[in-house]
Amino acid sequence: MRLGIPPGGCAAKTVQPPAGTQETIIHLLIDCPQHDAIREDLQQELQMSLCRDSASIILGDDSTRDALKKFCVKVATKAIGRNKASNQDS
Numbered sequence: 779m780r781l782g783i784p785p786g787g788c789a790a791k792t793v794q795p796p797a798g799t800q801e802t803i804i805h806l807l808i809d810c811p812q813h814d815a816i817r818e819d820l821q822q823e824l825q826m827s828l829c830r831d832s833a834s835i836i837l838g839d840d841s842t843r844d845a846l847k848k849f850c851v852k853v854a855t856k857a858i859g860r861n862k863a864s865n866q867d868s
C-alpha cells in the first residue's frame with residue numbers, strides 16, 4: 779500500500795513528533811498524533827491498545843478485524859486528503 783506521502787515527514791501540527799519522523803504506514807496507524815482521537819475510539823471499541831505487537835492479533839481475530847480495517851481506511855483517507863491539499867498549495 780502506498781499513500782504517496784511527500785518526503786516532508788509527519789504533518790502533525792498540534793503535537794510535534796520527534797524531529798525527522800517520517801509518515802510511514804506504521805507511523806500513521808500507530809504513532810501519529812493527528813490520529814489520536816480515532817485511534818482512541820478504536821482502542822475503546824476493542825478494549826485493547828493498538829501497537830506493533832497487537833496489530834497482528836487484532837487482524838487475526840474475526841471479531842476485531844473489521845474495526846481495524848475501518849480505522850485504517852479512515853487514517854488513509856485523512857492522509858490522502860492532506861497530501862492532496864499540500865500538493866495543491868505548492
Ligand SMILES: [Zn+2]
Nearest residue numbers: 788789790810
Ligand atoms: Zn504524523
